[in-house]
Amino acid sequence: NAGVTQTPKFQVLKTGQSMTLQCAQDMNHEYMSWYRQDPGMGLRLIHYSVGAGITDQGEVPNGYNVSRSTTEDFPLRLLSAAPSQTSVYFCASSHTGGSGNTIYFGEGSWLTVV
């Protein structure tokens, strides 16, 4: 059972570079989302999707782009990386309207922007 798979696990970027964090789930979940976690801030929602072709902004969407062309994949794009985007990124998925024990997190992606 793969669950929620994120790649890469670690990445170092230079300021101004672009990159894509990949997220895939094999549980046929309608809902997928991206969070970032910073010291003293807790996890904050970046973008989310309730189904293929549908995306929406979360709390901190600036500097990030998402798309949902398939149910399985929800990539997060950094358009022009900035040091403020140094963080740990988590992808999550669930069935919509589900209870808490069906929200699954990926293992995280550690991103450093220098």
Add this chain to the structure above:
Amino acid sequence: GQNIDQPTEMTATEGAIVQINCTYQTSGFNGLFWYQQHAGEAPTFLSYNVLDGLEEKGRFSSFLSRSKGYSYLLLKELQMKDSASYLCAVIQGGANNLFFGTGTRLTVIP
């Protein structure tokens, strides 16, 4: 908007009981979650409360009072491996968007 508060750090002794509190102010409340997160790892699900009362699951229990905007996580018979951060999160609205507190770092000492 939402405002979720929990203590930053707590220390407890192995074998003891510890209670981690969480207060929240949010519109469109649709449930409260507790997650455990060890350093360098993803959050893992502990409990979910949507109705008032106590939910018990082994050594872990979680309580919710919607009228008071209050929840707690109770950990019994503490073990060293329980040293971790404990995250309180509220789900808001129809989508499964979680809004997290800053987390409580629990240190269990011998």
